Amino acid sequence: MTATPPSLAPPGGDGHIPAAATERQTLIERWAERHGVDAARRLAEAEDLADAVQKEITPENTTDTYNKSWRVWTRFCAVTGLPELEGSRGALVAFVTWMLREGQQNGKGYASTSASTHLAAAVVGLRERGVKVSGDDQSEARAALEGLAVKLLQAGERRGRGQAVGADVEGLRAIVCSCPDTLTGERDKALVLTGFNYASRSQDPAGLQSGDVTLHPRGLVVAVLTGKTKHSVRNAKIRYSSDPELCPVRAYTSYRARLVAEHGEAWADPSTPAFVGIDQHGYVTGGMVPDSVTRAVKRISKRAGVPIHWTGHSLRIGLASVGRRNGKDGIAIADQGGWARHSRSMLGYMQRDDGWDDNASAGLT
Incomplete structure (x- = not known):
């Protein structure tokens, strides 16, 4: 008689074995009958590995x-x-x-x-x-x-908040003009200008270390490692802007230089957070987290008088919609923002202003 390997899943606190664990044990017993106990145990260990990998890759x-x-x-x-x-x-x-x-x-x-x-x-x-x-x-x-x-x-009932408003160039200019000449103002300017240019989610700048943002002769290379898909994990290239006031490269390098000058050479270490939290007294509180990025973007846009306050997703929507409006190739937009090419969500972000100027039937007759 073939021995049956023990279950790999422990029973619940009340001694009851959960349904999934019972199903796993049944599978192990079937393997033991077909291939023997040793092979069944190795297959069970492979299942454990598969569970661990799934847990590891699930955001x-x-x-x-x-x-x-x-x-x-x-x-x-x-x-x-x-x-x-x-x-x-x-x-x-x-x-x-x-x-x-x-x-x-x-x-x-x-x-x-x-x-x-x-x-x-x-x-x-x-x-x-x-x-x-x-x-x-x-x-x-x-x-x-x-x-x-x-x-x-x-029935005329529309639910939900709808899509967040997208960032635009006019809003970026208003934000730049409203940022105070402080470290916080420099950080805010760099956060928004760089985030717009690589279509950041709120978790992206929060996950960056300074070593992930490297200077290149033509601009910045941002290694985005917080994405959920193979497309969103990317090296986004941000070029120098022809308008110095809206240049993300100048804004970021100025912010980092001021951070080091005011708070010490330790902040030049590549392992330090790229974007730091700063309290009302100007003290650095550590790295930003996704919620603090979202709150910062909302506060920054409110301070600038942007009519509809931006959210943490506005920068991401903005690159897609402004890029399309300016004739940028959809594949180039997808690669820069970390979307799959021809992504449905990206196409949804390519907003039409009012449906009159950007109209499929305009000028056909």
């Missing part, structure tokens, strides 16, 4: 989204009395219907984009817990979501 914000969406799913199940560990067609359709009607904590419905994210992440959560969710059932729930979203639009 933190993706994990946060999965956790948040699972909480939305459990709240739905508590309200409706449906079991958490069932992903039937009816349950998933009921889930999207509930989200659109009343799913938020305040009793209001979610925007369809948020509901779509929660649906996808809830299905991932169910499968991680050993629940079989068929692709057909998930597709039917998504079709129901899209159909109900159309009904909301037909």
